[in-house]
Amino acid sequence: MPAVPRRPRGPDPEFGSTMKSTILIRGGRVVDPSQEIDAVLDLAIKDGRIAALGKSAPRSADEVYDAGGLIVAPGFIDMHVHLREPGHEAQETIESGTAAAAAGGFTAVACMPNTAPPLDNDSAIEFVLRQAARTAHTRVYPIGALTEKREGKELAELGLMVRAGAIAFSDDGDGIQDAGVCLRAMKYLSMFDRLFIQHCQDRTLGGGGCMNAGPTATRLGLPGIPAASEVLMAQRDIALARQTGVRYHVAHVSCAGTVELVRQAKRAGQRVTAEVTPHHLLLTDEACATFDTNYKMNPPLRSRADVEACVAGVQDGTIDCLACDHAPHGKEAKEYEFQEAPFGIIGLETAVALYIRALLLPKVIDWPQLVRAASTRPAQLLGVPGGSLAVGQPADVTLIDPTAEWTIDVERMRSKSRNCPFDGERVQGRAVGTIVEGQWRFRLTERD
């Protein structure tokens, strides 16, 4: 079973209220797509579970929290983060990464297996769960590697990892290049009903690239990664998945072609899902023009048309989930030249504001749709508790002030890394409180 941190280590004055067994969240706008609720209601939490949801609050509670003007949502779940532990603890740890997650409004994260060593066996999965139980601020769901060492050659011990608690499988960072190996992994995994998550990138096309292939890369003289490299693998995988019945999920969709493939597959009734990151909803490859390595990610930032297609994919539900692909790198790694620098940016502490910027302010979707994509759908796809504020559910709650204006400042972040292209930007909306199993894991204070 996924680990839930029982209590913070040692006395922690910031969490003075953590041990209260009943909390009343009063007067907030409760948005819970799982029950089709969007109304000002009171939410009562008792013994780590949702005890009541309604207009008339119970009289007594250990703590009454005034949520007037706030969004009260089932806890946000980010199904695509890199916590870097084991192996790269200077960049992030399970402790620091989940502190960032809690501060960003997330009650759970699913962590990718491209650690060192990779999470490709049951003891590695157990290690993550044990570290999480000891140090994490949110729920942590480890994702196991599909193939040994993520090399795309031999199947990893998928069944033993399922038994140890792996919640889904992916070779993230790489897609499985060999179609035969991919088909075998899909077939084998189908017996466990766990999600197959693919980082779609055909390496025979733009394998040495460092940004989107297109006019900007051509102008800068940088080797490009064509959108077609993503489309090709997604197309192949959808054809393979059709034969196997595996639940197939496209990680961080970045281009119009992939959105359309997922749309068609869904229309045909296939169990295909997808996620998109905030940066692929907001930025284009033109941001790379200054060689700022904070704009170097994989998949790369694409064209304006691709951004629009991703936004449209969220709007019509083709893209199920929002996930930030939190990828911490130390400052020294980002000091390299663009071609040499590693891919990826951090995102947990900025995600909510950026989802609001990309999707709510332009009125692409509404709050219930946002909560569905950030909470309800990820919970369903991973098959984990949460995603709902129904009575009896674990009390995982995200509180968001939708109008708060603030300035993104990497120096104030909980993450150990600082690689964020949005640093210094003025944004609207942020998490003000995060409750995991009835306990406060984050409350916005003055110092934030």
Add this chain to the structure above:
Amino acid sequence: MTAGIERPVWTRKHLLTINELSREEILFLLDTAESFKEVSTRSVKKVPALRGRVVVLMFFEDSTRTRMSFELAAQRLSADAIDFAEKVSSTKKGETLLDTARNIEAMGVDIMVLRHPAAGAAEHLARAVNCCVVNAGDGQHAHPTQALLDLFTIREHKGRIEGLNVAIVGDILHSRVARSDIRGLQKLGARVTLVGPPTLVSRDFEAMGARVTHDFESILPEMDVISMLRIQKERMTASGFPSVREYVHFYGMNRERLRRCRPDVLIMHPGPVNRGIELAADVADGPSSSILRQVTNGLAVRMAVLFLCQQAAAGGEHAP
């Protein structure tokens, strides 16, 4: 700044790309190079303009002529020129380019001339150091002094650049020279046509305002200037054409093609020439060719670049 004194045209302490330069700045630099060119004709080929200044040549990639050209340019300005050659990538060595540069700067350097295999390396460096940075070629991105010497040579021959038809032929995709030439020529009002197979000249270049064609024959009669790029066999990992023989057939400049050009056409090549491949030997050595004059002019242009950047930096130091 005192009232009545005109703002100097050149205020840049770095030369990173052609893109950042205005038409006026380019022309000012070419004019300055003109005056330096005369220095090379004297018996004592030296002026004291940069006496006591240190120029470090940081070359992370093989180069003979560009490095020598910069070295001579520094010496003719009476600067001390020192060499730093390194071919192991910084990531492999564990020290970043910026660390290397900061160490060299700490020894007291006025100008860094950087040649580096990574696109954007010069801009990256300029953000991290206080001294002047001159880009001597970064990956496939930019090679501004080559573009400036090409502009200088064209202007010398044609008396103008505005309104000329200029073709650049060959491996545009992998060429930093082409990228800088396109921008420089456009800023001075020339019309640029890029020629080569689609694998080496993609339609994406049209976004830079250039005309793209795959038919060399058809454009020969209209061109005032044709610049032939070196086929970089060493960089063609996934070859852009089936064979050298086939490339020469479609895109090589030879006597027959030259005959179809205007009589006053100028044939250029940034060097080093693959004789018999992109350029037939008799064309390379013929009267239409400006190859050696480009090399000569390169020296004057690089003197102007070093001089102006250093002067701008020193001006900054003395400003109130």
